[in-house]
Amino acid sequence: EVQLVESGGGLVQPGGSLRLSCAVSGFTFNDYEMNWVRQAPGKGLEWLSYISTHGSTIYYADSAKGRFTISRNNPKNTLYLQMNSLRVDDTAIYYCARQDRREVVAGQNLDFWGQGILVTVSS
Amino acid sequence: QSALTQPASVSGSPGQSITISCTGTSSDIGGYDYISWYQQHPAKAPKLLIYDVSNRPSGVSDRFSGSKSGNTASLTISGLQAEDEADYYCSSYTDSGTLVLFGGGTKLTVL
Numbered sequence: 422e423v424q425l426v427e428s429g430g431g432l433v434q435p436g437g438s439l440r441l442s443c444a445v446s447g448f449t450f451n452d453y454e455m456n457w458v459r460q461a462p463g464k465g466l467e468w469l470s471y472i473s474t475h476g477s478t479i480y481y482a483d484s485a486k487g488r489f490t491i492s493r494n495n496p497k498n499t500l501y502l503q504m505n506s507l508r509v510d511d512t513a514i515y516y517c518a519r520q521d522r523r524e525v526v527a528g529q530n531l532d533f534w535g536q537g538i539l540v541t542v543s544s
Numbered sequence: 545q546s547a548l549t550q551p552a553s554v555s556g557s558p559g560q561s562i563t564i565s566c567t568g569t570s571s572d573i574g575g576y577d578y579i580s581w582y583q584q585h586p587a588k589a590p591k592l593l594i595y596d597v598s599n600r601p602s603g604v605s606d607r608f609s610g611s612k613s614g615n616t617a618s619l620t621i622s623g624l625q626a627e628d629e630a631d632y633y634c635s636s637y638t639d640s641g642t643l644v645l646f647g648g649g650t651k652l653t654v655l
Contacts, residue, residue, distance in 0.1 A: 529636075530580055
């Protein structure tokens, strides 16, 4: 069974940092591209970042550029999102999502999602 | 960069069909066939319904279908069921900047 489990969320002050992890199981992690997507409370989905199977290609949304860093550790079957200089408007549920191997562009055809982890940025 | 435009809400009765539109530009929906649709029930993670405009992943009911015309993509749900009540999001590749756009979401109410 495919599983993605996020961790590392919580309450952080503005300007602070957090590192989210996404532990995966049930599939061969290093065969799949991965993404992070977030959802502010009561709002829609926002794509944040993409990483290729071995990390050689990475993309970010404008809202994440310069502050967030995506990475992966394939032997540990884990995806990461390092978030720095956090702002109040980064408050959201953060999802990791697997991208179907047949998809040729980043960020589409996200076929399995984690349950999400809440990040709250507040003083 | 603006999100794709979806109606805020749609409704239908059990057994009916409804269509949710998703309007973009020639830089995204109109220019490429990389469009996905997701269903999200309250407090749950999104679920992939449609990819690459009109393809259904294994396990997704054939009551869900996708299409595209010009700069507008559409999701049609036929034979509405109570369990279809959820939020629906479209997503598209874009060649202008951010790579991925989502629609603002459409709340489907089954009357």
